[in-house]
Amino acid sequence: MSALQLDRVSFAYAGAEKPVLLDACLEVAEGAFALLTGATGSGKSTLLRLAKPELAPKGELRGVVRVFGSDTSALGARDSARTVGYVSQSPDAQMVCDTVWHEMAFGLENLGVPEPEMRRRVAETCNFLGIEPWFRMRVSELSGGQRQTLALAAALAMRPRLLLLDEPTSMLDPIAEKNFLSLLFRANRELGITVVVATHAPHAMADYATCAFALEGGRVREAPLDDVRRPEPCDTRLCDTRLRPLCHVLRLEDVWYRYGRDARWVLRALDLEVRAGEVRALVGSNGCGKSTLLQVVAGVLKPRRGRARNALAAGQALLPQSPKALLARETVLDELMEWSRGGGYGRAEAEAALATLGLAEDPGRHPYDLSGGQQQLLALEKLLLVKPRLLLLDEPTKGLDRPARERMARRLAAAASDGATVLLATHDMAFVNAVAGSVSLMFDGGITATEPTDEFLRESWLYRA
Amino acid sequence: MAAKRPIAFDACHATVPAALFAGAVALSMLAVHPVCVAVSLVGALLFSLLARGGAATARGLAWQLPLLTLVCLLNPLFSASGSTLLFKLGPRSVYLESLAYGATMGGLMVAVVLWFEGAAVVLTQDRLLALAPRRARTLPLLLGMAFQLVPQLLGRSRKVRATLSACTAAGARPGVREALTRTSSMLLTWSLEESIERADSMRARGWESGLPRTSYRPERLRPRDAAALCGIAALLALCSVCAWEACSAWRFYPTIRGLAPWWCLAPLAVLAFLPSGAELVARLRERGRR
Numbered sequence: 186m187s188a189l190q191l192d193r194v195s196f197a198y199a200g201a202e203k204p205v206l207l208d209a210c211l212e213v214a215e216g217a218f219a220l221l222t223g224a225t226g227s228g229k230s231t232l233l234r235l236a237k238p239e240l241a242p243k244g245e246l247r248g249v250v251r252v253f254g255s256d257t258s259a260l261g262a263r264d265s266a267r268t269v270g271y272v273s274q275s276p277d278a279q280m281v282c283d284t285v286w287h288e289m290a291f292g293l294e295n296l297g298v299p300e301p302e303m304r305r306r307v308a309e310t311c312n313f314l315g316i317e318p319w320f321r322m323r324v325s326e327l328s329g330g331q332r333q334t335l336a337l338a339a340a341l342a343m344r345p346r347l348l349l350l351d352e353p354t355s356m357l358d359p360i361a362e363k364n365f366l367s368l369l370f371r372a373n374r375e376l377g378i379t380v381v382v383a384t385h386a387p388h389a390m391a392d393y394a395t396c397a398f399a400l401e402g403g404r405v406r407e408a409p410l411d412d413v414r415r416p417e418p419c420d421t422r423l424c425d426t427r428l429r430p431l432c433h434v435l436r437l438e439d440v441w442y443r444y445g446r447d448a449r450w451v452l453r454a455l456d457l458e459v460r461a462g463e464v465r466a467l468v469g470s471n472g473c474g475k476s477t478l479l480q481v482v483a484g485v486l487k488p489r490r491g492r493a494r495n496a497l498a499a500g501q502a503l504l505p506q507s508p509k510a511l512l513a514r515e516t517v518l519d520e521l522m523e524w525s526r527g528g529g530y531g532r533a534e535a536e537a538a539l540a541t542l543g544l545a546e547d548p549g550r551h552p553y554d555l556s557g558g559q560q561q562l563l564a565l566e567k568l569l570l571v572k573p574r575l576l577l578l579d580e581p582t583k584g585l586d587r588p589a590r591e592r593m594a595r596r597l598a599a600a601a602s603d604g605a606t607v608l609l610a611t612h613d614m615a616f617v618n619a620v621a622g623s624v625s626l627m628f629d630g631g632i633t634a635t636e637p638t639d640e641f642l643r644e645s646w647l648y649r650a
Numbered sequence: 651m652a653a654k655r656p657i658a659f660d661a662c663h664a665t666v667p668a669a670l671f672a673g674a675v676a677l678s679m680l681a682v683h684p685v686c687v688a689v690s691l692v693g694a695l696l697f698s699l700l701a702r703g704g705a706a707t708a709r710g711l712a713w714q715l716p717l718l719t720l721v722c723l724l725n726p727l728f729s730a731s732g733s734t735l736l737f738k739l740g741p742r743s744v745y746l747e748s749l750a751y752g753a754t755m756g757g758l759m760v761a762v763v764l765w766f767e768g769a770a771v772v773l774t775q776d777r778l779l780a781l782a783p784r785r786a787r788t789l790p791l792l793l794g795m796a797f798q799l800v801p802q803l804l805g806r807s808r809k810v811r812a813t814l815s816a817c818t819a820a821g822a823r824p825g826v827r828e829a830l831t832r833t834s835s836m837l838l839t840w841s842l843e844e845s846i847e848r849a850d851s852m853r854a855r856g857w858e859s860g861l862p863r864t865s866y867r868p869e870r871l872r873p874r875d876a877a878a879l880c881g882i883a884a885l886l887a888l889c890s891v892c893a894w895e896a897c898s899a900w901r902f903y904p905t906i907r908g909l910a911p912w913w914c915l916a917p918l919a920v921l922a923f924l925p926s927g928a929e930l931v932a933r934l935r936e937r938g939r940r
Contacts, residue, residue, distance in 0.1 A: 240854055261859075266855060277844065278851070281795070295856035298864060300864060343855065484815075502819045510806070
């Protein structure tokens with residue numbers, strides 16, 4: 186029996202003219218690990234949600250969506266919750282309870298599962314995923330990767346037969362992503378749960394998948410796994426990578442930083458020099474202090490010891506990890522105009538920036554209605570409008586699909602060729618290869634090595650573009 | 651000196667420490683009697699030293715002792731009653747009795763605060779929330795969400811302000827009022843947006859599926875806990891009677907009189923020293939078994 190079947194499904198959102206899905210046909214066999222790929226806005230989330238009636242979007246649906254042979258429109262909330270598990274993108278937003286044990290039991294409580302049975306299922310799920318050590322921890326103490334694993338655990342505890350995941354790893358760093366995927370893989374192979382993952386970066390999952398489908402123009406076509414396996418390169422070199430013989434604009438000497446008196450040192454004896462016009466990438470594992478370093482450079486955090494000198498402190502801009510920390514207005518045009526007075530630009534420049542974003546037709550759109558990638562690009566445009574001399578970027582490509590990454594790379598290259606100095610923290614080595622002139626590897630609170638990008642990638646054992 | 655975390659109430663059901671601390675707080679508040687208050691204060695202080703450690707208790711006392719002194723000194727200015735005139739402060743007469751009443755009230759306030767602080771260490775938020783009655787199982791969920799929201803909002807507001815202050819190229823900073831409006835509206839939109847995804851996550855896991863909810867209780871009430879609860883209930887009943895006796899005989903005004911016999915105050919002392927005694931015994935036993 187097929188676990189998920191779409192039979193000539195067309196769907197248009199209420200009030201929208203163009204349908205998102207058009208005569209889409211799909212069949213996922215029971216026990217499969219299926220990838221659903223496609224660009225942002227291609228309808229992947231819509232397709233997944235149509236298979237989960239309590240999350241189904243409002244709009245006009247034609248055709249039939251079947252889960253294990255039964256029509257989802259006839260599937261009640263209870264049966265749907267029992268049969269189909271769902272994990273979404275954000276590690277923060279999908280957490281409901283304040284403790285790990287309660288989060289895991291939440292779905293079982295809702296279904297009225299008797300307590301002994303509930304204890305058994307929670308215990309087995311914890312054993313399976315190896316999360317017993319954090320069972321009594323608070324959700325707020327967990328890292329992003331742990332939260333996403335908890336979301337998976339909470340879904341698995343309900344013993345679903347089909348698990349739908351919508352961009353489950355796009356907010357995770359590469360190591361957390363691999364951990365999550367290996368757990369998902371085990372759930373698929375060892376427990377026999379059918380898995381359908383919607384993703385715009387499928388190459389990391391290709392080794393686990395048994396089949397892949399691509400969504401294009403509202404239609405679904407089966408994609409060969411070999412096509413999916415290749416990573417998406419940002420292969421065009423966009424920046425001039427030669428180190429310029431210019432003066433240093435950033436100079437950090439013996440910088441130490443920790444968040445509290447009793448906390449561990451996040452930065453220890455860190456030295457960093459960046460020349461004017463340089464594009465420098467900071468790489469290193471999660472929690473190695475990249476974001477803290479950016480904040481010290483920006484002057485938001487003062488070093489506990491040592492000196493941080495920034496010659497461009499009066500003309501800098503910071504793109505935070507979450508663009509929502511920067512988006513403050515109700516429409517995209519207002520957003521771009523927010524700093525027009527202080528930044529010395531006018532409506533014409535803002536409209537030109539809108540056009541670069543492809544939003545010239547839609548200046549009244551709310552920034553939150555954009556996809557995550559577009560929000561990131563909007564935030565970058567907002568920063569570029571004030572013509573910063575120093576751009577600090579924290580994980581600029583997290584959750585971005587290929588076109589958005591390329592656009593981000595092009596905009597950065599343009600800013601750099603105008604003379605801006607760029608310091609960016611990232612895990613995305615293909616992006617580093619495309620835009621950065623030099624790379625600094627952070628480890629143990631300090632800078633372990635700084636080399637030109639080519640040399641760094643050539644010599645590296647771990648980091649490859 | 652003291653361990654960071656108390657261990658005496660780890661191994662029993664949360665209702666046991668909850669009943670004990672609720673009783674201690676209630677009796678401290680209701681028994682306005684200098685000896686009762688002093689006993690309660692010493693008991694609370696001892697438990698705080700054991701459970702929270704010397705440094706945390708000292709940090710607390712740094713504001714609690716001035717509060718005690720302030721209440722003690724302010725009372726004579728508001729209530730000029732009593733018979734033993736100490737001195738005159740302008741038009742106000744300061745009597746020994748009203749000073750004693752003030753000291754008792756100040757001590758009472760500090761004792762109650764100390765009991766609450768001690769209880770908060772033992773009864774962590776999730777243990778406390780799990781005590782909600784069966785019929786109100788959504789209450790802990792709601793409160794848990796609210797408790798999560800506050801630190802999350804504070805963390806995000808720091809991020810928003812840090813980002814704005816890092817963007818110096820954007821020109822002059824907005825004024826305090828404008829910055830506050832900007833931050834709060836951003837946080838509101840951000841939280842609302844997230845609540846939509848959270849609601850989806852709840853519905854995806856059978857929230858509002860129409861079935862009667864059950865509950866997962868991380869702690870089970872054992873016969874030992876029931877026995878402890880009965881013991882505490884009996885002690886609290888005895889303490890209430892004794893406190894009633896002691897307080898009804900006691901007079902602050904016009905002259906201080908009516909000290910109850912020692913056996914009337916003994917149960918209160920047992921109650922006040924029970925938490926620290928239990929903690930000490932638990933630690934000694936732990937050490938013996940190591």
